[in-house]
Amino acid sequence: MKYTAQDFKSNQEVRWCPGCGDHAVLASLQRALPEIAEALDMPKERFVVVSGIGCSSRLPYYMNTFGFHSIHGRATAISSGVKVANPELSVWQACGDGDALAIGGNHFIHAIRRNIDINIILFNNQIYGLTKGQYSPTSKLGQITKTSPYGTVENPFTPGSLVLGARGTFFARSLDSELALNQEIMLAAAKHDGCSVMEMLTNCVIFNDGAHMAISDRAVRADRTITLRHGEPMLFGAQKDKGLVLCDGKLKVVKIGENGVTIKDILIHDAHSEDTAIQNQLINMKYPDFPVALGVIRDVKDATYNDRVEAQLAEVKEKISNIKCMDDLLHSGATWTVE
Amino acid sequence: MQHKVIDTKDVVIRFCGDSGDGMQLTGTLFADASALYGNEISTFPDYPAEIRAPHGTVSGVSGFQVHVGAQEVNTPGDYADVLVAMNPAALRANAKWAKPTATIIIDDDTFTEDLIKRAGYATMNPIEELRIEDRNIIVSPITSLTKESLKDSGMDQKAIVRCKNMFTLGMCFYMFNRPLEYTYAYLEKKFKKKPELIAPNKKVLFDGYNYASNIQAIANTYTIKPAKQEKGVYRNISGNQATAWGLIAASEKSGRPLFCGSYPITPATAILEELAIHKNLGVKTYQAEDEIAGICTAIGAAYAGNMAVTTTSGPGLSLKSEALGLAMITELPLVVVDVQRSGPSTGIPTKTEQTDLNQALYGRNGECPVAVIAAHSPSHCFDAAFYAGKFAMEHMMPVVLLSEGFLGNGSEPWKIPSMKDYPAINPPIIDSSEGAYQPFARDAKTFARKWAFPGKAGLEHRVGGLEKNTAGVISSDPENHEKMVAERAEKVARLADYIPEQKVIGAEKADVLIVGWGGTFGHLYSAYNDLADEGKSVALCHFDFINPLPKNTADIFRNYKKIIVCELNSGQFADYLRAKHPQFKYEQYNKVQGQPFIVEDVVAAVRKLF
Numbered sequence: 001m002k003y004t005a006q007d008f009k010s011n012q013e014v015r016w017c018p019g020c021g022d023h024a025v026l027a028s029l030q031r032a033l034p035e036i037a038e039a040l041d042m043p044k045e046r047f048v049v050v051s052g053i054g055c056s057s058r059l060p061y062y063m064n065t066f067g068f069h070s071i072h073g074r075a076t077a078i079s080s081g082v083k084v085a086n087p088e089l090s091v092w093q094a095c096g097d098g099d100a101l102a103i104g105g106n107h108f109i110h111a112i113r114r115n116i117d118i119n120i121i122l123f124n125n126q127i128y129g130l131t132k133g134q135y136s137p138t139s140k141l142g143q144i145t146k147t148s149p150y151g152t153v154e155n156p157f158t159p160g161s162l163v164l165g166a167r168g169t170f171f172a173r174s175l176d177s178e179l180a181l182n183q184e185i186m187l188a189a190a191k192h193d194g195c196s197v198m199e200m201l202t203n204c205v206i207f208n209d210g211a212h213m214a215i216s217d218r219a220v221r222a223d224r225t226i227t228l229r230h231g232e233p234m235l236f237g238a239q240k241d242k243g244l245v246l247c248d249g250k251l252k253v254v255k256i257g258e259n260g261v262t263i264k265d266i267l268i269h270d271a272h273s274e275d276t277a278i279q280n281q282l283i284n285m286k287y288p289d290f291p292v293a294l295g296v297i298r299d300v301k302d303a304t305y306n307d308r309v310e311a312q313l314a315e316v317k318e319k320i321s322n323i324k325c326m327d328d329l330l331h332s333g334a335t336w337t338v339e
Numbered sequence: 340m341q342h343k344v345i346d347t348k349d350v351v352i353r354f355c356g357d358s359g360d361g362m363q364l365t366g367t368l369f370a371d372a373s374a375l376y377g378n379e380i381s382t383f384p385d386y387p388a389e390i391r392a393p394h395g396t397v398s399g400v401s402g403f404q405v406h407v408g409a410q411e412v413n414t415p416g417d418y419a420d421v422l423v424a425m426n427p428a429a430l431r432a433n434a435k436w437a438k439p440t441a442t443i444i445i446d447d448d449t450f451t452e453d454l455i456k457r458a459g460y461a462t463m464n465p466i467e468e469l470r471i472e473d474r475n476i477i478v479s480p481i482t483s484l485t486k487e488s489l490k491d492s493g494m495d496q497k498a499i500v501r502c503k504n505m506f507t508l509g510m511c512f513y514m515f516n517r518p519l520e521y522t523y524a525y526l527e528k529k530f531k532k533k534p535e536l537i538a539p540n541k542k543v544l545f546d547g548y549n550y551a552s553n554i555q556a557i558a559n560t561y562t563i564k565p566a567k568q569e570k571g572v573y574r575n576i577s578g579n580q581a582t583a584w585g586l587i588a589a590s591e592k593s594g595r596p597l598f599c600g601s602y603p604i605t606p607a608t609a610i611l612e613e614l615a616i617h618k619n620l621g622v623k624t625y626q627a628e629d630e631i632a633g634i635c636t637a638i639g640a641a642y643a644g645n646m647a648v649t650t651t652s653g654p655g656l657s658l659k660s661e662a663l664g665l666a667m668i669t670e671l672p673l674v675v676v677d678v679q680r681s682g683p684s685t686g687i688p689t690k691t692e693q694t695d696l697n698q699a700l701y702g703r704n705g706e707c708p709v710a711v712i713a714a715h716s717p718s719h720c721f722d723a724a725f726y727a728g729k730f731a732m733e734h735m736m737p738v739v740l741l742s743e744g745f746l747g748n749g750s751e752p753w754k755i756p757s758m759k760d761y762p763a764i765n766p767p768i769i770d771s772s773e774g775a776y777q778p779f780a781r782d783a784k785t786f787a788r789k790w791a792f793p794g795k796a797g798l799e800h801r802v803g804g805l806e807k808n809t810a811g812v813i814s815s816d817p818e819n820h821e822k823m824v825a826e827r828a829e830k831v832a833r834l835a836d837y838i839p840e841q842k843v844i845g846a847e848k849a850d851v852l853i854v855g856w857g858g859t860f861g862h863l864y865s866a867y868n869d870l871a872d873e874g875k876s877v878a879l880c881h882f883d884f885i886n887p888l889p890k891n892t893a894d895i896f897r898n899y900k901k902i903i904v905c906e907l908n909s910g911q912f913a914d915y916l917r918a919k920h921p922q923f924k925y926e927q928y929n930k931v932q933g934q935p936f937i938v939e940d941v942v943a944a945v946r947k948l949f
Contacts, residue, residue, distance in 0.1 A: 010801075012812070045796040050639070053804075060801050061813065066793040068642055069803025070635070071665050077600075077632040081639025081647075082793070084625055085598050089643065089793050107635070110628040309623060316618035323619055326591045329584065330755045331572065336375050338568040 003034040003044060010064040021176030021202030022056050022123060028182035029092070029121070030063070035183070036190040040090060047090050050079040052104060054096035055130045056123035056202070073104030076111045079118045087306040090190065091118040097138040098128050101157050105137075112166040114305040115194040119186070122159055122199045127208035145207075160283030160297065163197045164276045170196035171283065172296040175216050176203060181227060181294060188296050194304050215292045224287050228295035230271040233263060236291045243267070251281045253290060271299040343559045344516070349379075349408035350563060351416030352511065355433045356425030357394055358387055358401040361504040365423075366403025367750075368508055372521040374575045374752045377565025379408040381717075381861065383415035383935065384748045386689055395449075395457040400432040407515070409564040413861035415749060417937040421514065423507055425449065425481070427465050428458035434469040442475040442557075444510060446503065448482035477556045481506055488546040492539040502543045509547020516562045519544060571754045578746035579606075581720035581753070582676060583613035586648055587620055588721070589674075589728025593764035595646040600625040600636035602655060605688045606744040607678035610650040630658035634675065638662060641671040642802065644768075644792030646728055650676040653695045654685065656739075657702070663737055664703045667827065669802040670779065670788050672731040672766065676724070678742040681933035690933025691745035693857050693907040699739040700886055700915065706824045708831045710738040711885040715860035717746050718753035723883065725761060732766040734834055735787040736827075741885070743858035743907075745935050766790055769798065776800055778811035779823070785837075786830035834887050841889035845871060845878030851948050852899035854925075856882040856912050859936055863905055866941035875949055885912070888919055896923045901948045903928055905941060 008030045016022045037044060047065040051057035052075035060067030070078045079093045100108045100122050111118060127145065128134040134147040138159065142151040163171045170192045172185040182200065189196035201212045215224040226236035226244070234244040235256075243266035245254050254261045273279065282293040323329050354366045363384055370382045385402040392399030406416035422437040424430035426449040437443055455463055462468050466476060485503040492499065512519060523541055530536040551557055576584075590597035599622070601611040615624040623645075627633040634649040641647035651659065656677045666673045679695045681687035699711045710730055714723035720742055727740040767782060769789035778800045779788050791798035800811050806823060808814040843852075845867060855863040860881050867879040880895055882888070896902055903926040904913035913925045928944040930936060 043796065045799060046794055048643075048793045060803070064799055066642075066799050067801035067803075068639070068669075069801060069805060070638075071661055071804050074631060074635040074662065074665075077627070077635030078639040078642070080632070081598065081600060081625070081636030081641075082643045083639075084623060084636065085596070085640035085643035085645040085647075086793065106628050107632050110632070313618045313621060313623070317621075320619040323617075325620070326584070326588045326758045329587070329617065329620065330574075330758075333574065334371070334375065335572050335574045335755065336377070337572050338377065338570055 003037050005030040005034060007044060008033045008064055010062050012061045014062050015058065016055060017206055019205040020055070021125065021200070021204070022059070024176040024179060025056075025121065025123060025182060025200050025202060026059055026062055028179050029186060031179070032183040032186035036090070036187055039187065040190060042090055046088060047092065048082055049092045049094065050082060051075050051094040052096070052099035053130070054099045054128070056094050056096045057099060059094035073099055073102070074107065075099060076104055076107035076120065080107070080111050080114070080116050083116055083118050084306050084309055087117070087310060093118055093120045095120065095122060097122065097124045097126060097159070098136045101137040101159065101162070109162060109166040112163055112168045112195045112197065115169055115302055116305045117194055119189045119196045120198065122197060123202045124159060124199050125202045125204040125208055126156070126211045127204050129204045129207055133207035158284055159197070159199045161280065164280055164283065164298070168197060168298065169194040169300050169302050170296070171199070171298045172196070173199045173201065173294050175201050175212065175225070175294065177216065178294065185296060188299060192299055193307070194302055215287050224291055225294050226291040228269045228271070228282065228293055228297055230269055230296065230299065232269055233266040234269055235266060246278070249277070251278070251285065251290070271296050274300055345559050345561050347561045347563055348410060349406060349412060350420045350515065350561060351404065351406045351418065352421040352423070353402055353404045353419035353433060353436055354423045355400055355402035355429040356504070357429070358392055358399045359394070360401070360425045361501065362401050362425070363403050365504040365508050366405050368522050368525060369511055369517070370405040370407075370750065371525070371575060372512070372517050373405070373407040373563070374573070375521045376517060377568065378563050379410065379412035379566040379568070380575070380752060381406045381412045381415045382750045383745065395426060395428055395454045397428045397432045397459055400429045402433060407563050409566055411566070413865045414935070414938060417939060421511070423511065425503070425507070426458070427455045427460065430465055431458050431460065431469065434471050437471065437474060439473070442477065443471065444477045444479065444507065446481035447478045448480050479510070479550070479554070484546070484550060485543055488543045489539050492542070493535070494539055502540060505540055505543045506547035506550070509544040510551040512544070513548045513551035514557055514560050516560055519548065569754060573752050573754055575750050576718050576721070576753045577609070577748065577750040578714065578717035578720040578742055579609035579678065579748070580613050581718055582714070582724045582740070582742060582747070583610045585721040585724025586614070586674065586728055587617060587622060588758060588761065589725045589764060590622070590646045591620070591758065592761060593646055593728065593732050593766055595644065595732065595766065597622045597648065598625065598637060598640035598645040599623070599648040599650060600627050600633040600640065601650045602627050602630045602633045604630070604652045604655045606680055606747045607650045607652045607655070607676065609747065610676060610678070630655040631662060634659040634662040634666070637673055638666050638669070638671060641666070641673050642669070642792065644790070646732060647672065648674045648676065650678070652678050652680045653682045653698065656695060656698055660703050663709065664705060664707050665804050666737040667703070667707050667709055668804055668806070670735045670827070671737070671802070672735055672790070673737040674724070674727045674731050674740060675737060676740045676742060678744060678747040680744045687933040689744065691743050691858070691907065691935060692931065692933060693743060693859070694911070694931065695741065696885070696908065696911040696915070699741055706828065708828050708886065710734070710736060710831055710834055710887070711741060712738060713741040713857035713883055713885055714746055715857060715881060715883055717749045717751050720746060729762070729764045730834060730837065732764055733787065734785050734830060735767065735790060736830060741857055746858040770795055771797055775810070777809050778802060779807060779809045781826065781830070784833070786826060786833055832887050835890050838884045838887070838889060840891045841880065841882065841895055843878050843880050843895055846876065848898040849878045850876040850899070851901045851903060851945060852896065853877065853879045853945055854882070854902055854904045854916070855879070855906060856885060859905060859907060862936035862938050862941060865938045866945060869938065869942050870945060875946070877945065885915070893920050893922070896920060901926060903945055903948060905936070905944070907931065907936070
């Protein structure tokens, strides 16, 4: 069955603020899912969207799929349960930087470690929006917010580094307004067997407007971001004349044609590499020293938790063939008969 | 000395030693052998929180009590007829549990100056200091005898000394005329992969048996005739095992696969461990990263159509509170097992209590009643878990099952039931809907909503922690909120139409009604029997269903002049009854020591009411 984006839209009125980056991510998902459904050969009723609490966690209500809007921080635990209980489902999760990385940080890293096949869309606007403007675990050091009137005194997380630290198998990053790239990433995440984390740099127009402006502004975006694709050279810039090379094990920005640099010197992106050394550097590239990396940065194969669970169930069923039902179990082991 | 064989009704034996001395195993083997012999048994492990507390100290003493009877045995026994103390610390910690007529077996080799000091005695004469000189004390060099027994076994000294519990077990088998075969069979199975250990263990058990028969110290041995039990096939079962099995049974009856999301916590962990074994029956266990993830993965599994369970103890239930509210408002089936332990906070984690009742009833934000069921004996945990699963799924709501450390770790023989004698479980699963599916449309009788899980075309819907209307749309409408709050509460209240009527043991009308709930049943029943034997006008009303209470509760209460609520807390059930049925006056008997009741103390407390 062919779906359109319309099939994935619920009849609920979308209540995010006008100009909120979440609108674009929602639209991206609704547009990506028809293609995903086709690629996975999966009917609409097998899609489940789970969320926690926060502005972005309203997303399930706007999707015409099975949905679960849960409690703060617990989306990852709920979606883990959904997937393990029924591995036939395609599980999508919407959560914010506070939801996933502060109150839900533990669930986040453990779902990644277990490599449960869920697709986590991490809306990173670097602020608590729904509670009206307090700093989050991704707010910049020194950021002034309602709970940090003199600036924060704590370092932010880089979500991708957490993913790598937790043995993640898939990490991608995009900007809210990059609809085409978002869809590309979502399709890649859907095809990836395992826990996929998609960091969406979103803009909160009310409490943290322009947080990503330095890189997201259309006028400078091409020069200040680099979109990575597996197997392709790491080129960026409006003229695609800048690129990344490896110099003494460190990434370095170069310009083709300068200092004898040619296209052949440019690194080829290897998202499938087990080794995280270069991927970690890509994840941590920050403007102005580097372009901010977008696209699928890591996508490696590993067995999933849910597959291992099913395999073990089948294996044990075969091994313990004498106990097939509760009555068998009740009579197993040491028993005695009273005549 | 004339050797006599005395026929006795019942006997209580308490094995205690250093936590590394294998006392839990010794006690279990004695209990198993007795059960297989046909006796009634009840056991109670009393172990320290530390896995290996400092050697020879009182804090490191581990005990295991077993009550063996030729007739009905309802408790692990209050005081011991035989106390086995493997070192001075064990004797010091447990002498108070020895009856005045008790036989005490001690390992003389451990009564060294160093270990006596380490146990905290003021003098070098523990027996005098404890004022137990008048007991029948059998002082045996158990460690040396074990070494002698196994000197040619080829085992190293450390391994040999570890076998002293088997020597002691052999002595006890002689004292109580227990056959050795059951334990031989156990050893053969246990050491299947290390066959070189089978013969030495058998030998040391047999040598202990012979030693006891040869020394003159044991004047009398006892026989406890097999109990007159109902015909049938029996097994031994612990409360935690029975809980796990009851959950699996409910899963089988309902056709919904079992998912248990849990985090290890004493004394509930054994349920998760037991469930993890039975993957062959389709059981999925998910050892979560924390208590919250335990319940949240279970909630996710419930949404996805599984029979969902999370198991925990008091502190874990605290952590699960918010998510339990989510399960309640989303009206998803979920069984939450709380094996209660001594609190608050970490409390005395290995000791039993009934102090989580208030938490189970009230421990959530907002108006959030949940069904609460309690298990009353180790084997009853099976039925309690089965019905918790049945009610959760058929009524689409979370059910809290209260067990207790005393039940979870305790064990008793159980006449194996047949699954055909258990009722069907029919969750209100919906496969298709005429018109738009209304997630919170209710069954006219139960008030349960329909269960529509992902994968069912046309039933796509959203649930969540935000208040909804019947159609499943978010609503902050004041009237709707009040209506939904009332409907959810009504659904729990209506469970009363589906639970059995409350029963009373003893006279329908009497002077005193003993009221209890949960794991105190055996003690209260024994107390009731003792009082009835005295000719007192007394009855016992023991509750398994706490919320809702059985519908005939008030009808029962009004037939008694006095009501005394006995519980292992400061009066939580009494307060609950006062709120639910304020027309009655409730006396209380409470104990909050991390220990079970002592029957004679209950008897004394109730006797004061006459």
